[in-house]
Amino acid sequence: MMERVGLLGPARAALLGVAFACVALACDQRASEGVTVTPTDHSGDSGLKPEGEFEGESINELEVRLQRLGAKQDQLVTAGSTDAGKCEELCQLSRAICEIKTKMCEIADEHVADDAYQNLCRQAKQRCQRASESCHRCVQHHERTNQSSSSTPRAASCEGEPITR
């Protein structure tokens, strides 16, 4: 045991450490990109090649890169707000639907013996529930994908507001 440890001199141990770190980083990057790579051979060449062209590291080249990344960030932010806008719209519609459900069921309560009224009330409740779930789902999805956004509509507000402009 001691001998084996002794075979790993400081230089070899450092090289092994670097190799482990590279493997770990590669795995981590793949995981964060959500890509699953299935090993098909053991030749050591994964077939993965760097994408795009070498972008250079001069101040001008870095400035161009910065501008491009800035534009990309703007696009992502816009996409995030579009999602928030969609949730807001869904939740507004949901609130309006549930407001109507309340009105319909109030009328139905005055006609307890009338099956037509009772059916409409029951079906309006189903519509309200479905709309509320749609609102909640959208908000939860948006929260998961955009944790830092502070403009997310509240899931608790999917019911009960009248439709007005």
Next chain:
Amino acid sequence: MRRASNIVLVVALGLFGSACTDAGEPAGERALDTRLEAHAVLASKPTAEGHRYVQAVAEAHREADRLERSAAIERLLAALEQQPPPDDGAAELLHYDLLARTAELMLEASAAERALALLEPHMDPATSLPIDRAAARGLIALGDAAAQTGDHRLAMGSYARALEMLSLLLEEVES
């Protein structure tokens, strides 16, 4: 929002799959009618007539904002005398929005009968409505007016139609 704006889609929708119509109604009593005739919002071509209509409605809203309620109602009613140009989707939506706001003001003023008289000819179940919140808002106002006047059948039918309209809009946003 995705709209099939250049194709007029006319759908006859009985709420929840079937229209509720009561066969054995006592004479003189209104049937419970939940039919919704609807069409996709029409495309709007820029025309001088459409532009004039938009300006007139915007001006009416602007003035109504500054007036007290009864004067605002009269101002909006005056604007409603002008008909939207045919086949102009934007103008059609403005028309229904104007109708709804006027009726809502009437309801606030406890003039439900007046609101009912205003809305009914425009929002009859046989009339095709644009699939939009403006029309849904009008149907809700019609339901409120009917409920306040004690016409529960009309109220229930109008709310059911509004619900159907909003459900269509919800599906559109979801897709």
